[in-house]
Amino acid sequence: MRRLPALKSIQCFEAASRLGSFAAAAEELLVTPSAVSHQIRALEREVGLPLFHRIHRSIVLTDAGRRYAEQVAEAFGIIEAATHSIDRTGKADILTIHSVPSFATQWLMPRLSRYSALHPDVDVRLNASVDRVDLAAGEADFAIRYGTVFPASGVEVIPFPEETIVVLCAPGLAGGEKPLRVPEDLRDHTLIFSEVNLVSWRDWLDRMGVRGIATDRGPRFDRSFMAISAAVDGIGVGLESRLLIQRELETGRLVLPFGMMGPRLVCHHLLFLRSKAHIPKIKAFREWLAAELAGAVM
Structure with missing residues (x-):
């Protein structure tokens, strides 16, 4: 359990040390000067040291009081900043x-x-x-x-x-001079590689029973969104999850030349x-x- 002085005593001490007067602290905190004096004496008993020199009607921080006031002021500043941060973020x-x-x-x-x-x-x-x-x-x-x-x-x-891993390309590529109608037509096109994909071009071609297509040449990307962008730009033919290209299919920027043909995982x-x-x-x-x-x- 934390051993902390009463917050009211800390508030009175902080105000009095900052304003240099019990009366001024009392006015700010909307209490009486005697209440401020009582709280600070309770705090002094708690810490076991005097925090103020009382000289006639004025007060001066002791050396220990000055060090304590600096640390208390810093703590109050942190609390104030945290509160303002909550205010900025609202209630959401x-x-x-x-x-x-x-x-x-x-x-x-x-x-x-x-x-x-x-x-x-x-x-x-x-x-x-x-x-x-x-x-x-x-x-x-x-x-x-x-x-x-x-x-x-x-x-x-x-x-x-499960997501279907499909072949995709720009519409101009699918219906161009070398149209894509069957997987064997891929031999006439540049393959785009997504290097982190769970299904590689070699995996996909083997599952489709397609032989004789080289998979050692073509642009390579380590993120699917970059490979998809390259396919939209007509750089080549990509192999990606159908889930990731819904927007491009809906807007016509990409097509599936072989439909939903591909493994699901x-x-x-x-x-x-x-x-x-x-x-x-x-x-x-x-x-x-x-x-x-x-x-x-x-």
């Missing part, structure tokens, strides 16, 4: 989501306005990084991870629905502390995310 709760960059950019960000419309009392903070986040330390409320997950103790892991997971599962903002986001994913073409 903050939901912090830490996500792998491509999912954050391609899928989550375009939908956050829907979540905010349903939950106007919650502000969303979205951090995008491949770095691991410590949920137990309060660094985030949720983590959205890609690939295999080994959760820490007390962390709940919910897998996303769980790519992403949602992580959160089991102990926080029933906190309203945690429960609401989980339910909203599940509904959004259920309505998405995977």
Whole structure:
């Protein structure tokens, strides 16, 4: 248990040391000078040292009192700054989501306005990084991870629905001089590589039973959102999760030359502390995310 003097005594001491007068401190705190004097004497008994020299009707801090006043003033400043910080953020709760960059950019960000419309009392903070986040330390409320997950103790892991890994390209490439109608047509096109993807071009071609297509040349990216952007620009043909390219398909910037042909697998997971599962903002986001994913073409 913390051993702290009474807050009222600390307030009286801080005001008196700052204003140099018990009377001035009493006026500021809306109490009587005798009440201020009583509180400071109680504080002096608590710390075991005199904090003021009483000289006739004036007061002067002792050396110990001066050092104590400096530290108390600093502590009051910290409290005041913290209070102002709360005022600036208003009454809104903050939901912090830490996500792998491509999912954050391609899928989550375009939908956050829907979540905010349903939950106007919650502000969303979205951090995008491949770095691991410590949920137990309060660094985030949720983590959205890609690939295999080994959760820490007390962390709940919910897998996303299976995603289809599809071939994609700009419409001008699919219907150009060398159209893409069957997977064998890929031999006439540049392949775009997402180096961290769970399914590589070689994996996809082997599953489709396609032989004779080189997979050792082509532009390479370590983030799916960059590979998707390269495909939109017509640089080549990409291989990505159908979930991540919904906007580009809806706007016609990308097409699926072979339709939904491709393997299906769980790519992403949602992580959160089991102990926080029933906190309203945690429960609401989980339910909203599940509904959004259920309505998405995977």
